[in-house]
Amino acid sequence: MLAPVPLLDWKAVFRKRAKKTRARAALAQPGAAKFAANHFLTALDPQAGSTVALYSPLGDELDTAPLAQALAERGVAVALPVVAAKGQPLTFRLFEVDKPLIEGAYGVREPGPDAPERRPDIVVTPLLAARRADGARLGMGGGYYDRTLAALREDGAVVAVGYGYGDQLTDRFPVAPHDQFLDWFVSERGAVRFDRRR
Numbered sequence: 001m002l003a004p005v006p007l008l009d010w011k012a013v014f015r016k017r018a019k020k021t022r023a024r025a026a027l028a029q030p031g032a033a034k035f036a037a038n039h040f041l042t043a044l045d046p047q048a049g050s051t052v053a054l055y056s057p058l059g060d061e062l063d064t065a066p067l068a069q070a071l072a073e074r075g076v077a078v079a080l081p082v083v084a085a086k087g088q089p090l091t092f093r094l095f096e097v098d099k100p101l102i103e104g105a106y107g108v109r110e111p112g113p114d115a116p117e118r119r120p121d122i123v124v125t126p127l128l129a130a131r132r133a134d135g136a137r138l139g140m141g142g143g144y145y146d147r148t149l150a151a152l153r154e155d156g157a158v159v160a161v162g163y164g165y166g167d168q169l170t171d172r173f174p175v176a177p178h179d180q181f182l183d184w185f186v187s188e189r190g191a192v193r194f195d196r197r198r
């Protein structure tokens with residue numbers, strides 16, 4: 001009989017595969033970020049005065065710059081995640097075009113401590129993969145977005161949007177009890193809405 005394999009090890013296997021898929025997509029689709037930004041605006045229609053949390057892209061993550069610019073033109077505030085402490089939820093601070101970002105944990109560029117903190121109405125998350133059937137999300141493994149979405153959903157409404165290349169939407173997928181699900185997945189191919197059960 002085979003010994004049971006812990007779920008976290010299964011996730012590592014899927015992460016490796018998902019990184020390759022994303023790297024391939026990034027090479028094949030250099031214009032994806034502009035198409036994805038347009039699909040995001042059409043599907044989510046964020047209103048002036050609301051706040052959308054984006055991310056500062058790392059490696060092969062889909063670029064958020066075209067979306068940031070389009071949101072700013074509409075009068076939508078853009079916030080970026082800040083790793084306050086390991087094992088804690090992320091906080092979000094306002095991104096201001098003229099203010100430089102600082103390098104935070106994991107080499108992620110984030111707003112400095114004087115940037116005002118904001119609760120986002122929409123959280124756009126980076127990801128390795130999202131599950132087509134229900135919007136389960138596979139991230140880098142820090143659990144940051146799981147903790148953050150759990151905390152935000154506990155005291156109000158928030159819309160979670162996975163943002164990436166179309167090929168990052170997949171079928172086979174490991175899920176753990178603490179995983180938070182996405183409401184949307186947006187890519188260069190369009191926007192998909194999930195019927196979220198948790």
Ligand SMILES: Nc1nc2c(c(=O)[nH]1)N(C=O)[C@@H](CNc1ccc(C(=O)N[C@@H](CCC(=O)O)C(=O)O)cc1)CN2
Nearest residue numbers: 055056057058059060081106108126139140142144145
């Ligand atoms: N762009 C971006 N911002 C983010 C995240 C993310 O995944 N991507 N996070 C999501 O939780 C939070 C920061 N946590 C992170 C946790 C782990 C790794 C990580 O394992 N990084 C790889 C290198 C990634 C690369 O260069 O492609 C590493 O350190 O080996 C990154 C960020 C908040 N901001």
Ligand SMILES: Nc1ncnc2c1ncn2[C@@H]1O[C@H](COP(=O)(O)OP(=O)(O)OP(=O)(O)O)[C@@H](O)[C@H]1O
Nearest residue numbers: 137138139140141142143144145146147150178179
């Ligand atoms: N709501 C939570 N409360 C406490 N710990 C949590 C919570 N959610 C996740 N974690 C912790 O985070 C760890 C990593 O989770 P997981 O592998 O699902 O990360 P991920 O969603 O892929 O990564 P990320 O969200 O950072 O992109 C888990 O082992 C778990 O211990």
